[in-house]
Structure formats: structure tokens, C-alpha cells
Amino acid sequence: MGLQPTNQSDADHGIIEPLCAVFRRSLKDEGLKYTPERAQILDTIIAFDGLFEADQLLEELKGKGFRVSKATVYRTLKLLEDAGIIQRVLFDREQSHYQLAYGRTGNTLLIRVDTGEVETLELPELVVLRDKICKMRGLKAEGHRLQIFATKV
Amino acid sequence: MGLQPTNQSDADHGIIEPLCAVFRRSLKDEGLKYTPERAQILDTIIAFDGLFEADQLLEELKGKGFRVSKATVYRTLKLLEDAGIIQRVLFDREQSHYQLAYGRTGNTLLIRVDTGEVETLELPELVVLRDKICKMRGLKAEGHRLQIFATKV
DNA sequence: GTCGGTGCAAATGCTTTGCATTGAT
DNA sequence: ATCAATGCAAAGCATTTGCACCGAC
16 A cells, blocks of 8 residues: 555556556656556556456456555546546446557447447548538547447348 | 326427327337326427436426426436437536437537537438448447537637 | 326445545655 | 655435325226
């Protein structure tokens, strides 16, 4: 618990490194610290392949032997979102879902209403369409969120 | 309170009529009743021009002198959604927003992040794109939800 | 009398927050 | 010392639900 030396964390290696660096810079810019808890959370998120919920993340952290409180998880998720490392995605009025953001242009999900499966898409055409619509109104698109609901034919 | 004769309501006139009829049929199909409270709620919703929240609706009902409980509002919103008369739209993790659905093909909102203004769009191109993507996967699109975030240039 | 509808208040469940404690600089 | 971070438990808040009562058929 509490703060410990901000030493090298498990997140400091491989493909992980850049994100860790992004997070560090973002925190530094805000006068915040890269703590072990934050490193562990980022680390655990990177290990997820798809979408995850705050609670799953908490479970995963516990499974790894990290002792991080729910409050810290939520606080860190917000910081990671600010840093552009993850994005929040929501389906219904239910809880939030998150995923790594990398350099996504927006966030598009293909949701199977029959099975519940979710696929993340990248739709350049939509970006074009969206930008056109904004331009027509003298606006600039900052992002989008699209959910397509589909089922087996 | 309680049930009263299911007589003609304020919703039974003008442009309003069709929706009222749609609701009635939908309820009947489910073995449910078209009560005064439900009529008043539909009536009040039709009077809204844009998006609204459950709470706003409740306030509006009170202002009209209708005494409808919050529980009934929520229950009726769900029925109206089932009937395809309204659609739920949500921005953030916040509360749900609703709007009349008419014959919309999906639900697309253009949200001004600087002013908070919201415009509802109809994007046939998106429907085409969405259907194409689904077809490629052997799926059938059932609907979509798109939010475009934009700001002044 | 059976059934659905309503209102009220209590319960939910995710998320946030207040507070005391702790660590880094 | 100062300032931010953490954990815990409590609070928030939109939405849902249990329950007793009521009205329509």
C-alpha cells in the first residue's frame, strides 16, 4: 500500500514500453506520479486482449497478487483515458467497458445481439463521412462512437 | 391514481394519433392496457421537440398537473421503447436520454463538445456502410448508434 | 376473483468521494 | 513540511423492484 519508490515496473518492457512511456509523460504533464499501483494497472490492462470492465480488472489484479483498491482502479482508469491510452466504450446503460486505444480514429463496435460477441472495427469510410458532415457545418470532428447491432441472418 | 376508464386521451388527435395507435396496438399485443398514465406520458413526450431525460419528463408531467410516479415513468419508457416509439440514446455513463423514433433507421447524434448542443442526423450512407459490413460477415444489421463529437473549427 | 397498473419506498449496482494515513521530494 | 496517492467505507445517482392497494373485466 501507499507509495513506494517509482522504480521500473513490469510494464517497462517489450511492446508495452511505449504505452508506459505515454502514461508517464501524461502524468508528468499534470504534475502527477507514476506509482506502482498505476504501473500494475496499466500492465494488467495491456494483458487483456479485448474489452474489459473495471471489476474484471480488479479481479485480474488480485489474481496477480497486486493489492489495488477499487477506488484506485477507477481513478487510474480515468487517468489512462485522459492519456489516450484507453477509451471507454459503453453498450447500454450498464457499466462501462474499456479497451486499449492505441491510435484509433474513433471507436466502432460490432455487437452480436444474439451471442453477445463484440468485435472492434476500424472504419476509415466512417471517418471520411463524419469529417464531411462536420465540415459542412463549419465544425471539426473530434471523435466518434459507433455501435452496430447485428445478428445471424 | 389507479386505473380509470381507458377513455380518449389528449394524445388522440392530430399528428399524434398514429403514435397513440401504435402504442395501443403494441400494448394490446402484449396483453397490456392503455392507461391514462401511459397516455399522459406519451402525450408529454410528443410535446418535446428533442431529447429528454426521465426526470425532465417527470417534471413536465407534474407541470401539466398529471400525477405520475417515477416508477411508472420508467416502466412506460420501456414499453414505448419496445413499441418502437422512442429510442434510448446515451452520451456518457450518465443518465439515459430518449427521443421519438418515428421511422428512424438508426440513431446518429452530432454532439458539440464545446456547447453541448445535440443534433439528430439521418445518415443513409452509414446504413449502407453498416449493412455492407454485416453482410461481409454473414450477419444482418438490426440497428446502430453513432455519436459524433465535434467542435467549432 | 383474477390480473395488470400504480405509487411509494427500499433496493441495486456502478462509480465517485471524504477522510485519515502514508510516502516521495 | 508539502503535496499527491491509497484504501476503506460511505455517499451518489439513475434505474429497478417488492409490496400493498386499486380498478377493470
